[in-house]
Amino acid sequence: MMKKTTAVAVTISFAMALVISSCSPDSPKMQAKPDLTNEKVVKDNDYMVRDPKVDILFVVDNSGSMDAHQKNLAANVGRFISAFFNRISIDYHIGVLSTDMDGGITGKCCGRLIGSPLFIDKLTPGPEKDLAARLILGTVGSGTERSFDPVIAALSPPLDTTVNAGFLRPDAHLAVIFITDAEDQSKDSSVALYDHLLKIKGKREKILAYGAIIPSGFNDPQCGRDEYNKEPLLIEQFLSMTINKGTNIFNLCAPDFGDKLASVAEDLARQVSNTIYLSRAPIVSTLKVFYGTQEIPSDAEYGWSFDAELNAIHLGAKLELDPAQPDGTKIRVDFEAASYTQQ
Helix, strand or coil: CCEECCCCCCCHHHHHHHHHHCCCCCCCCCCCCCCCCCCCEEEECCEEEECCEEEEEEEECCCCCCHHHHHHHHHHHHHHHHHHHCCCCCEEEEEEEECCCCCCCCCCCCCCCCCCCCCEECCCCCHHHHHHHHHCCCCCCCCCCCCHHHHHHHCCCCHHHCCCCCCCCCCCEEEEEEECCECCCCCCCHHHHHHHHHHHHCCHHHEEEEEEECCCCCCCCCCCCECCCCCCCHHHHHHCCCCCCCCCEEECCCCCHHHHHHHHHHHHHHHHHCEEECCCCECHHHCEEEECCEEECECCCCCEEEECCCCEEEECCCCCCCCCCCCCCCEEEECEECCCCCC
């Protein structure tokens, strides 16, 4: 029996098994078990409603070799802000950490968010100027650059409920952006970092990561890696674990650094706001997507498309949302779920 539902996500392979089994009168009775850990959509009557949120951590190397790189980052952060803000409305938190876990002489260390207030959000006036100022951390931090450890510390007790309280939200994506010219020297491994973030977020699609680094195989005496030359880099190993792997690394010394930083923002916004993971495998012919009273067409570029592998709706890059819709309007998806019950 086909019915409309908003129970939470089942895998496409399971849904296919249901459809195939339904062709046989001898099929056993089966019922999809709700997965209540998916927080990317919220229940609202008979619809799946999109409420995009993301918590972004810039992890910036503040050791002695980073002066020019920090200034270049701050000078181009406007490209990041513009590209990010020009996408569908996203509820964001942006925080900054240093790679210093040894105390330093500035207090900018050890997993504590830097700046006041502790993070930038939609209510922050002049976010571009504010973020640029936070990213200039100076170069008196520890020469033992740890990119992984401060992230774990920032999102773990006691910091997550004390000095960093309010930054991390359970229903938001988490994006980590590493800015460093050094190999990671953390006590925790790349696997340990990924496992920690997965435990926090529950779903791998909620974890995004990027790296402005000196990548493996890059050999330029004018822009060398600081001290360590392991191949492949531990940061590269971590970046290969995330759902946006393959396009999430760029060269810290790239002449088009601003363009690369803008591309990070565009990909981040696309991952967060342009992909809607459905609660159940749908009957594709029943899928309808709305933005308020605006019905969005089925079109890969100007509307939406369905991704059977991810059981998700992708919104097209050229989609134009109706500006006449009220503030706070959300994308919603209406569909009938593919399920059956044997009599």
